[in-house]
Amino acid sequence: MTKLKTINLKKNFGDLEVLKDISTEIYEGEVVVIVGPSGSGKSTFLRCMNLLEEVTAGKVIIDDIDLTDPSQDINAVRENIGMVFQQFNLFPHLTSKENIMMAPKYLQDVPDDEIEARADRLLETVGMEDKADAYPRALSGGQKQRVAIARALAMEPDIMLFDEPTSALDPEMVGDVLEVMQKLAKEGMTMVVVTHEMGFAKEVADRVIFMDEGYIVEEGTPEQVFNNPQNKRTKDFLDKVLI
Amino acid sequence: MKIKKEKVFPFIIAFIFSLFISGAFSQTVQAEKGDENDPYLITTDVTYAPFEFQNDEGEYIGIDVEILAAIAEDQGFYYELRPMNFSAGLQALESNQVDGMIAAMSITPEREESFDFSNPYFEAGPVLAVREDNEEITSYDDLDGKTLAVKVGTTGAQLANKLAEDYDISINQFEDSATMYEDVAAGHSDGTIDDYPVMAFAIQNGLSLKFPTDPEPGDVYGFAVNKGRNPELLEMFNAGLATIYENGTHEQITSQYLGEDTEVAEETGFFGLLADVFPDLMNGLWRTLVLTFVAFAISLVAGTVIGLFSATPSRVLNIISDIYVTVLRGIPLIVLAFFMYFSVPQLFNIQINAFTAGIVTLSLNTTAYIAEQVRGGIAAVPVGQLEAARSLGLPYAVSMRKVVLPQAIKIMIPSLINQFVITLKDTSILSIIGIVELTQSGRIIIARTYESGAMWIIVGAIYLTIITLLTKVSATVERRISND
Numbered sequence: 001m002t003k004l005k006t007i008n009l010k011k012n013f014g015d016l017e018v019l020k021d022i023s024t025e026i027y028e029g030e031v032v033v034i035v036g037p038s039g040s041g042k043s044t045f046l047r048c049m050n051l052l053e054e055v056t057a058g059k060v061i062i063d064d065i066d067l068t069d070p071s072q073d074i075n076a077v078r079e080n081i082g083m084v085f086q087q088f089n090l091f092p093h094l095t096s097k098e099n100i101m102m103a104p105k106y107l108q109d110v111p112d113d114e115i116e117a118r119a120d121r122l123l124e125t126v127g128m129e130d131k132a133d134a135y136p137r138a139l140s141g142g143q144k145q146r147v148a149i150a151r152a153l154a155m156e157p158d159i160m161l162f163d164e165p166t167s168a169l170d171p172e173m174v175g176d177v178l179e180v181m182q183k184l185a186k187e188g189m190t191m192v193v194v195t196h197e198m199g200f201a202k203e204v205a206d207r208v209i210f211m212d213e214g215y216i217v218e219e220g221t222p223e224q225v226f227n228n229p230q231n232k233r234t235k236d237f238l239d240k241v242l243i
Numbered sequence: 244m245k246i247k248k249e250k251v252f253p254f255i256i257a258f259i260f261s262l263f264i265s266g267a268f269s270q271t272v273q274a275e276k277g278d279e280n281d282p283y284l285i286t287t288d289v290t291y292a293p294f295e296f297q298n299d300e301g302e303y304i305g306i307d308v309e310i311l312a313a314i315a316e317d318q319g320f321y322y323e324l325r326p327m328n329f330s331a332g333l334q335a336l337e338s339n340q341v342d343g344m345i346a347a348m349s350i351t352p353e354r355e356e357s358f359d360f361s362n363p364y365f366e367a368g369p370v371l372a373v374r375e376d377n378e379e380i381t382s383y384d385d386l387d388g389k390t391l392a393v394k395v396g397t398t399g400a401q402l403a404n405k406l407a408e409d410y411d412i413s414i415n416q417f418e419d420s421a422t423m424y425e426d427v428a429a430g431h432s433d434g435t436i437d438d439y440p441v442m443a444f445a446i447q448n449g450l451s452l453k454f455p456t457d458p459e460p461g462d463v464y465g466f467a468v469n470k471g472r473n474p475e476l477l478e479m480f481n482a483g484l485a486t487i488y489e490n491g492t493h494e495q496i497t498s499q500y501l502g503e504d505t506e507v508a509e510e511t512g513f514f515g516l517l518a519d520v521f522p523d524l525m526n527g528l529w530r531t532l533v534l535t536f537v538a539f540a541i542s543l544v545a546g547t548v549i550g551l552f553s554a555t556p557s558r559v560l561n562i563i564s565d566i567y568v569t570v571l572r573g574i575p576l577i578v579l580a581f582f583m584y585f586s587v588p589q590l591f592n593i594q595i596n597a598f599t600a601g602i603v604t605l606s607l608n609t610t611a612y613i614a615e616q617v618r619g620g621i622a623a624v625p626v627g628q629l630e631a632a633r634s635l636g637l638p639y640a641v642s643m644r645k646v647v648l649p650q651a652i653k654i655m656i657p658s659l660i661n662q663f664v665i666t667l668k669d670t671s672i673l674s675i676i677g678i679v680e681l682t683q684s685g686r687i688i689i690a691r692t693y694e695s696g697a698m699w700i701i702v703g704a705i706y707l708t709i710i711t712l713l714t715k716v717s718a719t720v721e722r723r724i725s726n727d
Contacts, residue, residue, distance in 0.1 A: 052630055079636035089631035093649045102645065103635035148631075155636060 003028045003159060003190045004049060009058035011044055018044045020214035022058070028158075031191045033201040033222075036211035037237055042194045045211065046161050049192065050081045062159070079107060082152030086164040088144040090136040096123065096147045097132040100154045107155065122150040126180050142173025146180055153184075160184065162193040198241060202226060210234045276342070276473070282321035283476055284341040285311065286332040289677065290419055290690030293444040293500035294347040295326065297687050301523050306440075307345045309496045310364055311466075314483030320476070327597070327677025328418045330396045334581070335677075338589045342473050343480075347438060349398040349462035359470055361480045363463035365497070369399040370439040370458040374427060375451040380434060382456060386410050392423045392432035398462050399436035418675070421690035424450055428695075438462075440501055450693050513697055520688045520698070527684025528705060534598075534680060535667040538605035542666070543659075545610040550617025551643070564614060571611035576672045580604045584676040601673040609666045616658045620651035653724060660717040664710050681705060 004026040011019040018041045026032050034042045047053040049060060051067050051074050060067040067077055091099050100119040104110065123129045126146035136144055145165055152160060162181065166174045178200050185191055185204050195201065201208055201222055208225040210218045210233075218231045229235045277283050287295045287307055295305040303324055315322055325341055336344045337357060347367070350360045373380045380386065387410045393400035395416050403414055415432050417423035420441060426432045428451055435442075439458040446452055466480050487493045552564035574582075584600040587593070595603075624647050632642035674683035685702040689695045 050634055052634060075633075075636045075638050077636075078634055081634070083631075083634040085627055085631060087625075087627050089625070089627035091628065091631070091646050091650075093653075102632075103637055106641055106645070107636055151631075151635070 001028045002026070003030070003062065004192075005059075005061045006045075006048070007059040007061070009045070009048060009060065010056045011041075011048060011053060012056045018214055019048065019056075022214075022216055024209065024216060024219070026159075026190065026192060028190055029188045030206045031185045031189075031193070031204055032207050032209060033205040034192065034194045034209045034211060035196070035198070035201060035237070035241075036217075040211045041214045042211045043163055046163050046192060046194050049159075049161055050078050050083060052083070075107075079103075079155045080157045080159065082149075082155065082157040082160045084145070084149050084152050084160065084162045084165045086167050088136075088141070088148045088168070090139075090144055090148055090151070092136050095133045095135055096128060096139070096150075099136070099147060100151045102151075103155050119150075119154065122153050123147075125153070125183070126150045127176070140173060141169045142176045145169065145173075145177045149177070149180055149184075159190045159192070162191065162195065164194050164196070166195065166197055196241065198226070210237065212237070277320040277322070277476065279321050282323045283343060283473070284325050285322045285343045285345060286325045286327055286335050286341040286677075287311075287344070288329045288332065288346040288419070289326045289679075289683065290421055290687050291329070291347055291441060292420075292448075292690060293440060296690050297523070299519060301526070306365065306497055306500050307347060309499075310484075310487065310493065311345050313487050313492050313496065314480055317483040317486045318479040320479055325597075325677065326679075328675060329394065330418065331581075331584075331676055333396060334585045336467060336469050338585045339469060339472065340584070340588055340594060343466060343468045343476055345466045347441070347464050348467055350465040351398065351401075351462075354467070357470055358467040359472075359474070359477055360465035360467050361477055362484055363465050364484055364493070365440075365464040366461040367438045367440045367464065368459040368461040369397075369402045369436050370442060370454055371434055371436050371456050372424075372427065372442050372446075372452040372454055373434040374430070375453050377433070377453075377455075380455050383410070385455075386412050386434065389413075389433040390415060390431070392417055392426045392435040394418070394420055394423055394437065397437070399438065402459060403436050419686060419690065420445075421686060421693070421695070424452065424693070425689070425695040427452060444500060445693065448693065516692065516694055516697055517701060520692070520701075523684050523688055524681065524701070524705060527679060527681040528709065530598075530678065531667065531670045531680040532709070534601055534605060534670045534673065534678070535663070538602050538609055539663055539666050541602070541606040542609035542613050545606065546613025547617050549610060549614035550621070553614070553618045554621045554643070554647075556639075564618070568611045568614050571607055572615075574608075576604065576608050576669055577675055579608060580673055580676050583607075597673075597677045600676060601670075601678045604673065605666060605669060608669070609662065612662050612665075613659070616655050616662065617651065619658075620655035621647055623654045624650045656717075656721045656724065660714060660721070663717070664714065667710060667713070668706065 002025045007023050009019055009022040010017070022045060034045065036042045044053055048055050051060065055068055062077060062081070065077060066072060067074065091102065094102065097119050100122055101115050104115045104118065105112065108115070120129065120132065123132055126149055128143060128146050128150065131139060131143060131147070139147065165181070166177050169177065174197070178197060181191070181193070181200070182204050205222050207219060208222050209216055210225060212233050218225060218229060218234045225234065226238065229238060287303070290296050293305050294307040295303055298304050303326065308324070311322070327335060329346055332344050332346055335341045347365070348354070350363060371383070380389065383406055386406060390413045391403045392415045393403045395418060403412065406412055407414060415426060417426065420437060423435055423437070424445060427435045442452065468477050549564050549567050552560040555561065580601065583604045584595060584597060588595055628646050628650065629642055632646040633639070670680050671682035674680055674686070679687065681702060685698050689698050692698070
């Protein structure tokens with residue numbers, strides 16, 4: 001069943017056309033990994049999926065709701081889409097647990113102790129239960145990103161967007177974060193991941209999308225894209241990253 | 244908890260405006276002028292001994308003050324004295340901020356075009372004065388290539404301008420006599436021209452100037468009302484003046500200040516002076532602090548609102564914020580003070596007391612700077628913070644209030660403390676519209692004691708002490724906030 005659909009999506013920054021014409025569908029429970037050279041528009045594409053970037057033309061449809069319809073309450077839709085950022089973007093003035101509880105406290109009519117129980121559960125899921133009361137400045141990069149994933153899950157979304165979640169991490173931290181993401185994928189979460197971790201893509205992705213210069217150049221199973229790329233640009237890119 | 248900030252803004256703005264307006268209109272004109280409840284407002288110079296100055300108890304005394312008191316008593320009207328700098332007083336009278344003016348004002352044809360004058364109550368001419376040890380200047384001819392200090396808008400200034408047509412004289416302008424005399428005593432100016440009785444009184448009281456020439460033929464002083472306004476007040480003044488000439492009160496008042504038996508101010512030394520003037524200075528300091536705290540509190544609220552305007556996605560609010568900051572930062576505080584105190588009453592036909600005008604002026608100015616600091620503070624919070632909050636589904640207002648602002652405030656605190664110190668020091672500029680804050684208190688005391696050297700050290704030390712204390716307190720608060 002289609003969870004998220006983009007139709008002829010275009011995005012310009014001034015005169016610069018970053019996304020030229022992108023139509024794709026993402027199915028429920030599917031893990032889609034977007035790869036491509038820097039500047040190919042993959043992060044912008046991801047950020048259009050929850051309208052963090054205003055789209056120039058085209059549509060973004062989630063569960064039959066058109067996000068680009070001006071009368072649509074975007075906040076209500078975003079509650080259902082978790083997002084994880086390259087730079088974590090944890091709120092520095094709040095503890096790990098407070099970071100997670102922030103959105104549910106404002107947006108859900110649920111008693112505080114229930115929200116707190118949910119936060120504890122999420123911290124356990126990402127293996128950060130012993131840092132519940134720590135402020136972000138006391139956490140390592142990998143720990144921050146795991147708390148950020150827990151925060152993105154706090155509204156119990158059914159899609160998760162990951163924008164290069166391991167790119168700002170020291171190499172030894174990457175494994176912990178990928179492990180949490182793999183766990184989420186196993187639990188059946190619909191995930192769209194922009195990453196340079198080809199290992200993760202091969203192992204976890206149901207589908208790989210290769211983007212270049214604002215277009216989807218090639219897509220298919222990891223097997224097809226990595227082992228038998230059809231397009232020359234895909235081949236060139238893979239030659240560079242898969243030495 | 245889901246209050247939308249957009250809906251709170253109008254209330255905050257309405258609240259601020261109601262504060263301004265309730266202050267501004269509290270003095271609007273009532274039915275019967277000159278009775279106990281609605282006294283005439285009469286301006287006089289802040290310090291122009293022996294015509295008007297404060298005694299040790301901080302009460303206004305002097306020839307003008309006592310003549311006015313005697314006439315009011317004789318005629319049975321009530322008045323309130325509103326001392327302000329001479330040129331500000333002229334503007335206040337012109338803009339109907341006050342009903343009358345008695346400030347050793349010479350009756351001149353130019354002034355008669357703007358004001359109606361009473362019969363003369365005093366005769367005096369301007370005279371040249373130089374330092375006691377100056378042997379060089381013995382006539383007007385010796386003024387070639389010299390510098391003269393004059394008080395803005397006085398007949399002394401007119402005489403200086405006339406002399407400047409014949410000789411190469413540069414002119415320094417001052418707002419009050421005491422500063423002007425000190426300028427000569429300190430050697431910055433070679434001489435000054437002021438009314439003879441004023442300087443004679445000052446010299447008797449220890450000012451080390453002397454007269455190289457004879458006084459010019461006498462100007463006559465009159466009590467003034469705005470052209471065509473308050474004719475009954477003018478009538479009463481003339482009637483009362485006739486009475487006090489007749490019964491000897493006038494003679495008694497003038498000889499008390501100009502006669503041979505004038506008291507010479509005691510030599511008290513630095514600590515004697517300090518003890519003597521301490522209550523006056525504390526009163527001034529109190530007003531300085533009230534001005535600062537009230538204006539800063541208003542500006543914190545208004546500045547945050549205007550600053551947030553510039554951070555919102557709304558183009559219209561961005562522009563409003565931009566215009567406010569550009570205009571208010573582009574106007575010098577002193578011009579803004581004159582505008583609030585003189586132009587606004589004329590434009591809207593209301594009366595604003597000096598203190599209200601001062602607070603409004605300072606608030607408008609400080610708000611612009613705080614708005615800039617709020618804007619800068621918000622801009623310094625990484626954009627990812629707002630994105631993270633919005634991606635969770637939090638509305639813009641909540642994201643700003645709970646995520647961006649708490650971080651922005653921490654960034655802003657040092658510059659807010661800095662702004663507070665600037666606002667406190669800026670209160671001294673408001674002395675120009677007659678608010679007797681700390682600096683003006685110092686000036687008034689100097690007019691009485693002629694101790695400018697010691698007084699400015701004392702006044703400076705008070706500012707320094709207060710600002711250091713307040714900065715220490717704020718630093719502690721800052722540490723608390725950054726630690727949690």
